[in-house]
Amino acid sequence: MPPGTPLATLPPSASAVSRGPERDRMSAHVEFFERIGKQGFDPRLGHVRGSVRFDVESNAHAEHWRVVLDHGAIQVSDDTADADCVIRLDVATLDRLVTGEANPTSALLRGLIGGHGDIDLMLHFQRLFPAGRPAPVENAPAGREEAP
Amino acid sequence: MSATNVSILDGNTFVVSDPCGDIDPSPTDPTGLFSWDTRFLSQWVLTIDGDRLSSLSTDELQYFQARFFLVAGTGTVYVDAKLSAIRTRSVGDGFHEELTLINHAEEPVDLRVRLDAAADFADLFEVKDALAKQGVYRTRVEDGRLVLGYERGTFRRETAIATSQPAELDERGLGFAVHIEPKAEWAVELDVTTTLVAAGERLSRPKHGRGSRRARPNMAQDLDEWVADAPQLECDWDALKLTYRRSLVDLAALRFSPISARGRSLPAAGLPWFMTMFGRDSILTSLQALPFTSELAATTLRELAARQGARVDDFRDEDPGRIPHELRYGELTAFEERPHSPYYGTADATSLFVVLLDEYERWTGDRKLVRDLEYEARAALRWIDDYADLQENGYVSYRRRNERTGLENQCWKDSWDSISYHDGRLPGFPRATCELQGYAYDAKVRGARLARLVWKDEPLAERLEAAAADLKRRFNRDFWVADGEYFALALDADGAQVDSLASNVGHLLWSGIVDRTKAKAIAARLMEPRMFSGWGVRTLAEGEGRFNPIGYHVGTVWPFDNSFIAWGLRRYGFRAEAARIAAGILEAAEFFGGRLPEAFGGYRRELTRYPVEYPTACSPQAWSTGTPLLLLRTMLGLEPLDDHLIVDPALPTRIGRLELLDIPGRWGRIDAFGRGRVDIDAQPRARQKRGAMRREHSVAT
Numbered sequence: 112m113p114p115g116t117p118l119a120t121l122p123p124s125a126s127a128v129s130r131g132p133e134r135d136r137m138s139a140h141v142e143f144f145e146r147i148g149k150q151g152f153d154p155r156l157g158h159v160r161g162s163v164r165f166d167v168e169s170n171a172h173a174e175h176w177r178v179v180l181d182h183g184a185i186q187v188s189d190d191t192a193d194a195d196c197v198i199r200l201d202v203a204t205l206d207r208l209v210t211g212e213a214n215p216t217s218a219l220l221r222g223l224i225g226g227h228g229d230i231d232l233m234l235h236f237q238r239l240f241p242a243g244r245p246a247p248v249e250n251a252p253a254g255r256e257e258a259p
Numbered sequence: 260m261s262a263t264n265v266s267i268l269d270g271n272t273f274v275v276s277d278p279c280g281d282i283d284p285s286p287t288d289p290t291g292l293f294s295w296d297t298r299f300l301s302q303w304v305l306t307i308d309g310d311r312l313s314s315l316s317t318d319e320l321q322y323f324q325a326r327f328f329l330v331a332g333t334g335t336v337y338v339d340a341k342l343s344a345i346r347t348r349s350v351g352d353g354f355h356e357e358l359t360l361i362n363h364a365e366e367p368v369d370l371r372v373r374l375d376a377a378a379d380f381a382d383l384f385e386v387k388d389a390l391a392k393q394g395v396y397r398t399r400v401e402d403g404r405l406v407l408g409y410e411r412g413t414f415r416r417e418t419a420i421a422t423s424q425p426a427e428l429d430e431r432g433l434g435f436a437v438h439i440e441p442k443a444e445w446a447v448e449l450d451v452t453t454t455l456v457a458a459g460e461r462l463s464r465p466k467h468g469r470g471s472r473r474a475r476p477n478m479a480q481d482l483d484e485w486v487a488d489a490p491q492l493e494c495d496w497d498a499l500k501l502t503y504r505r506s507l508v509d510l511a512a513l514r515f516s517p518i519s520a521r522g523r524s525l526p527a528a529g530l531p532w533f534m535t536m537f538g539r540d541s542i543l544t545s546l547q548a549l550p551f552t553s554e555l556a557a558t559t560l561r562e563l564a565a566r567q568g569a570r571v572d573d574f575r576d577e578d579p580g581r582i583p584h585e586l587r588y589g590e591l592t593a594f595e596e597r598p599h600s601p602y603y604g605t606a607d608a609t610s611l612f613v614v615l616l617d618e619y620e621r622w623t624g625d626r627k628l629v630r631d632l633e634y635e636a637r638a639a640l641r642w643i644d645d646y647a648d649l650q651e652n653g654y655v656s657y658r659r660r661n662e663r664t665g666l667e668n669q670c671w672k673d674s675w676d677s678i679s680y681h682d683g684r685l686p687g688f689p690r691a692t693c694e695l696q697g698y699a700y701d702a703k704v705r706g707a708r709l710a711r712l713v714w715k716d717e718p719l720a721e722r723l724e725a726a727a728a729d730l731k732r733r734f735n736r737d738f739w740v741a742d743g744e745y746f747a748l749a750l751d752a753d754g755a756q757v758d759s760l761a762s763n764v765g766h767l768l769w770s771g772i773v774d775r776t777k778a779k780a781i782a783a784r785l786m787e788p789r790m791f792s793g794w795g796v797r798t799l800a801e802g803e804g805r806f807n808p809i810g811y812h813v814g815t816v817w818p819f820d821n822s823f824i825a826w827g828l829r830r831y832g833f834r835a836e837a838a839r840i841a842a843g844i845l846e847a848a849e850f851f852g853g854r855l856p857e858a859f860g861g862y863r864r865e866l867t868r869y870p871v872e873y874p875t876a877c878s879p880q881a882w883s884t885g886t887p888l889l890l891l892r893t894m895l896g897l898e899p900l901d902d903h904l905i906v907d908p909a910l911p912t913r914i915g916r917l918e919l920l921d922i923p924g925r926w927g928r929i930d931a932f933g934r935g936r937v938d939i940d941a942q943p944r945a946r947q948k949r950g951a952m953r954r955e956h957s958v959a960t
Binding site: 154157158211217222223232240241242 | 634
């Protein structure tokens with residue numbers, strides 16, 4: 112096998128599958144994308160500009176979420192157009208990411224997320240994911256809350 | 260790690276072997292081929308006819324390349340050696356090795372050449388702590404290559420070994436049946452490449468844009484360009500020239516490009532344990548290197564900003580606005596058995612991020628980066644007030660929330676006993692160490708400058724300046740140990756002074772938080788025999804309860820610490836004291852072949868006559884590598900002022916003349932010259948009489 116050949120089966124390519132009319136409307140990631148789309152702006156994305164597309168494997172289908180970031184402005188669509196950063200993952204991983212259950216960097220290292228393009232965009236985008244799991248801790252300092 | 264081991268490295272890929280070039284399996288020593296915090300090769304042993312070879316000599320040709328001269332046989336006398344072997348190894352995406360065998364005999368020989376290969380895929384933390392693996396190993400021979408693999412669920416790592424000539428491959432290595440004519444030679448090239456596999460795709464990118472199966476990119480040319488682009492040093496002290504050259508080369512070696520950095524690089528912290536991005540180490544090294552290269556600072560700022568904390572996550576000790584402490588890529592991080600994805604437990608990197616951003620602008624004039632990172636810099640400044648003030652007393656303090664795998668001491672002195680009272684007791688948490696207050700003060704002052712100059716936010720600038728002035732006033736009152744005339748090492752959980760005298764007070768001068776009226780006393784403390792060993796300032800003063808001249812943070816001398824202390828002394832006008840420290844550290848560098856270790860013993864200089872290396876010091880280490888650079892800046896008195904560079908030399912007489920040519924910055928390129936006129940051995944009073952304290956000529960061409 113020549114070097115660089117993918118070692119695992121790639122998720123089905125975007126063009127080969129229909130996108131999501133049957134997708135689960137109750138899924139956590141659907142809520143997440145709808146929420147950030149509706150919100151339309153987040154200052155934590157400061158100077159960031161570019162597009163991120165999530166190619167989501169879900170049973171026999173593929174879903175696509177394309178997010179355009181422009182200096183804090185956020186636009187969400189289910190467009191399959193090319194993007195500066197493309198992230199591939201399955202629906203369970205995505206649901207865990209958007210609820211803060213999974214950490215994007217760990218998931219990437221674990222092989223749960225693949226992708227190509229400008230990974231820097233994904234690093235910024237993940238600021239929109241909520242807090243991670245709590246640590247085994249006693250006497251956590253009081254008076255902390257998440258910034259808006 | 261054995262002192263006789265041979266290390267070659269590039270970014271976070273490095274190979275540590277014995278003097279024969281062999282790697283023997285060790286669960287606890289960092290020998291092997293490492294990349295992305297994973298050991299991709301734990302065994303690599305050459306035999307000929309079943310016997311190992313003996314080392315004649317080893318040449319470390321470049322930081323990324325070594326050559327091993329070997330002979331057949333393992334005896335101590337080589338009179339019968341009719342066969343020699345040369346292994347030339349270069350690190351890249353894995354490593355590339357050329358093996359040449361030379362038959363010196365009058366007859367032809369037939370040999371069985373064998374390389375035993377194995378990979379344990381240990382996480383660097385597992386090597387450090389000798390932990391067991393949870394996944395499965397899969398080794399296969401495929402397409403003329405030996406592929407060593409490891410899988411734990413979707414986590415996969417692979418090492419592929421390819422040869423330039425057909426080899427007999429099996430699961431434990433590779434062999435060659437070799438025939439060599441009299442006075443002839445035989446050669447083979449071996450390529451060991453590493454792969455991180457994620458959702459069917461390779462994660463790591465080939466370095467230097469090369470994706471072939473050869474593991475040797477064109478690094479020699481890259482190094483030549485790096486050195487040629489740096490300012491040129493001319494002086495009459497040959498050892499200093501050697502140290503400078505060593506620093507530039509080691510800094511090149513330590514350059515590390517995170518996957519997201521698109522080929523740009525930042526300084527990794529040090530070999531072997533710290534070949535990754537660290538908030539504190541990458542920032543301080545970038546600061547030291549700014550007059551010589553600004554690229555490292557720009558990448559450090561961008562990469563840390565991209566990973567700035569955005570939420571409250573106790574496992575990672577993350578808060579909104581907090582700058583990361585450490586990023587790792589190994590299995591334990593992937594499975595969240597360690598919090599380094601990234602880990603945020605540092606109480607200084609967030610302030611230092613703002614300090615570096617401002618200093619970067621002062622040198623380069625690159626306001627675009629300051630605008631690009633406006634959100635992150637503001638969030639960092641907010642973190643200081645909203646999240647770092649754990650005791651609600653107006654001071655930055657730390658206490659980990661991850662009590663299992665988080666860091667107890669979140670300042671640069673991060674070992675367990677580094678912060679102690681004069682009587683040796685350890686304070687509880689939170690702890691507010693003094694230098695953290697200095698960094699926070701400096702961040703506010705510099706943040707105000709950026710707010711006014713670039714972000715055009717006058718109210719923010721005024722708020723920050725008022726907060727800085729208030730912090731300075733309170734600090735000089737609350738931390739001052741009146742009967743000893745120095746600043747306490749920390750305030751404890753009750754707000755009481757942790758009353759040891761430690762090198763941290765030197766950093767306070769650098770940050771500018773010290774009242775002018777107290778600065779003279781601090782300079783005097785730093786130069787007293789209980790602090791200054793003759794080589795440099797000790798981390799903890801002799802006479803303190805926990806003082807130990809070979810205690811990691813409680814008595815050793817850290818070159819990087821001294822470089823910032825010297826910079827601080829210059830800031831407050833203590834030219835001779837700064838020159839004395841610079842001379843001591845640079846003289847120590849001579850004993851280490853120009854490569855300063857992380858730390859050396861705090862014995863008195865007149866006792867040992869040479870600096871005693873700390874037993875397990877990390878080397879090369881980034882901020883030790885940056886130390887000679889910052890000392891050069893300090894001795895030459897280089898300070899950017901708008902589009903000009905002020906040059907105000909205060910060189911020890913040890914140096915006759917010194918020229919630093921083509922210093923890059925917003926002015927283009929400028930040369931700086933100085934002559935050694937500061938008599939560092941003279942007593943202060945005598946020195947003043949002889950006028951050695953007078954300002955020398957200023958040059959700004």
